[in-house]
Amino acid sequence: MKIAILGTGGGARSHAAKLLELGHEVFVGTRDPQATLARTEPDQMGNPPYLDWLNDHPGATLLTFGEAAAAADMVINGISGDHAYQVLSGIGEQLTGKTLIDYAVPYVYNHDTAHKWRTPWGFMPLLHPVDTDSLGEQIQRALPGTRVVKAFVTQEQETVVDPKSIGGGDHTMFIAGDDPDAKAVAVQLLREYGWTDILDLGDLVCSRGLEMYAHFHAAVGMALGRRFGVKIV
Numbered sequence: 001m002k003i004a005i006l007g008t009g010g011g012a013r014s015h016a017a018k019l020l021e022l023g024h025e026v027f028v029g030t031r032d033p034q035a036t037l038a039r040t041e042p043d044q045m046g047n048p049p050y051l052d053w054l055n056d057h058p059g060a061t062l063l064t065f066g067e068a069a070a071a072a073d074m075v076i077n078g079i080s081g082d083h084a085y086q087v088l089s090g091i092g093e094q095l096t097g098k099t100l101i102d103y104a105v106p107y108v109y110n111h112d113t114a115h116k117w118r119t120p121w122g123f124m125p126l127l128h129p130v131d132t133d134s135l136g137e138q139i140q141r142a143l144p145g146t147r148v149v150k151a152f153v154t155q156e157q158e159t160v161v162d163p164k165s166i167g168g169g170d171h172t173m174f175i176a177g178d179d180p181d182a183k184a185v186a187v188q189l190l191r192e193y194g195w196t197d198i199l200d201l202g203d204l205v206c207s208r209g210l211e212m213y214a215h216f217h218a219a220v221g222m223a224l225g226r227r228f229g230v231k232i233v
Contacts, residue, residue, distance in 0.1 A: 009043065030062060036050050095143055107126070119218070150177060169194055175187065
């Protein structure tokens with residue numbers, strides 16, 4: 001299958017590498033390919049320059065966001081939640097008729113609020129929207145011709161592509177979406193990744209719960225000091 005990964009961060013790289021390993025044709029989307037390839041310093045998350053990664057994964061094709069989406073049969077959104085809506089809204093034509101798996105969390109960074117939550121890496125970002133809307137729903141409203149599925153949100157992406165790295169794979173992945181066929185595509189990909197326990201939460205409105213879970217996941221991860229999975233019993 002031809003699959004586009006929008007974004008060049010650590011999570012997007014995990015998906016691209018795994019999809020290449022599985023034999024898929026991979027197109028990676030970025031805002032400016034030449035600028036991405038020209039960077040010589042690690043990104044803000046400490047990932048090495050993208051050119052270094054690309055040299056180790058020559059099967060991936062780096063394109064603009066729109067070009068990558070147009071070339072693919074299915075698209076995975078790995079763009080940071082604070083930029084995803086704007087970017088995806090701008091390439092609606094290239095996404096029309098396709099399944100878009102979205103794992104972005106609508107974080108607001110550098111906020112000036114009272115009672116900030118201090119973490120080892122700085123202050124925890126805010127979630128916006130929250131409660132009455134979700135980023136997944138916003139993306140679907142902006143892209144009525146695209147079939148949006150919210151998935152992968154409740155795990156680090158390194159675990160999404162390698163579930164057996166946690167508890168031998170005996171934990172639960174959640175999905176939500178309004179289109180049954182699109183959810184079936186997402187489930188098929190998760191099976192390829194190695195997931196055996198996949199819980200369909202229902203319509204895309206359940207993205208609200210998936211996105212809000214991010215804070216709890218962070219709290220547990222900080223308490224444990226390592227990656228983990230959750231299992232519905």
